[in-house]
Amino acid sequence: MSQPINMIRTNQELLQLIEQLPGMQQHTVKPGQKLFRQDEKARHLYVIKQGIVKCYITEENTKDYILEFFGEGEVMGELELLTGSPILSTVEAVTELVVYKADSAHFLQLLETNATLNKLILKELATRVSQLAIRVSYQQLYPIEYTLLKLLSLFSYQELPLSKKDLADYLAITVRSLNRTLKQLREKNFIPGDGLDIHLSKTELDKLLKRFDDE
Amino acid sequence: MSQPINMIRTNQELLQLIEQLPGMQQHTVKPGQKLFRQDEKARHLYVIKQGIVKCYITEENTKDYILEFFGEGEVMGELELLTGSPILSTVEAVTELVVYKADSAHFLQLLETNATLNKLILKELATRVSQLAIRVSYQQLYPIEYTLLKLLSLFSYQELPLSKKDLADYLAITVRSLNRTLKQLREKNFIPGDGLDIHLSKTELDKLLKRFDDE
């Protein structure tokens, strides 16, 4: 049994802690602007106060793979700070964004002196490994139709500010393929003709899941 | 440009540190035995002194996805300890194994008191997120043939104690499909008729990579 995955991850505990720290600068960022660019060197660290970003890896064949959607309280830039590697993924604002910005050195120091922060970061990293692992195992071992269904079951699409392109990149498929798969789900009456919200109860979903498993 | 990925990950720094700690019990484990079972509760923490393990998630359709191969100095069980979740992946000895075993509470305490250990664990987790992300982006956005070629280029297969089943599970395909893909590579003279070691220089490999990208 896998634990529930939220498509847009948040970390309220971390946000609260950050807001209490002195000397954190705030910045606003417009949708489409980039906080980090893949392969460059990270110089700062950001924590989201408000809004949503997407983190994606661009392969040399120009295809994008969205690693994560981050919301309130999520931190960015800490991976590179800890490993010393170039930036793993481009980070781009999806909505209007308010972020706290910290100096790398400052953050490193905080990690050593602030035990609460330290613990929260450890937990955050552990969570990321787990969630990513659960997700990719899914994506690799089930057909797209199933993965999409599972994904839709996690949220009410109407409230999501994500474009179909984003959804498609998250699934590592094209928008065309996403639409095709949505149509298949519609034909099977798993989702309604208009919206994208799922038509199934938890138990029905589980039943479907079993069906996939048996084949 | 992605940094090099080693198929079997190690962490010598961590191993050295662990070996200096007092009161670490040593255990030996036979190939095939399991250190952790998915979905159970983690009670201990292990660090590999010698040998190789595989960590894999088993989906409800009984397919396995190998997350990692761990060698010397890699730690297991810390994710669950930090997040409080059930065990993410089954961990099974591939070769004869010697591990250090630590109590969860003991480790948590060490994390708070031993700054060096703390930093190494932070770095380790950050590395895992990065490596996993790089790998899955690859697997999702390129065809199997290419992913396999890339994988073979990372090591000299003869020395690897991995079975074809393991290799296949790592790629999320069946052994049959793995053999088929190997055959294709052989027909194109990328690997020799007998072994599995790659026939290409770094530059040739890069050229191939470009070819895939252009299509």
Added chain:
DNA sequence: CGAAACGTTGATCGTCATCAATGACGGTGG
């Protein structure tokens, strides 16, 4: 007793059929 013959088992491959997913291209409707 030893060597040839036999059967068992597991790994691999050829082949055919099928499914999953994509690409291309043009049409439709806001």
Added chain:
DNA sequence: CCACCGTCATTGATGACGATCAACGTTTCG
């Protein structure tokens, strides 16, 4: 103009089934 879809063709990857082959132990016969 852009988002979406119908259609056709193609590629990617898998499943099924049977044939082959090597490894290994066991039987059988000289």
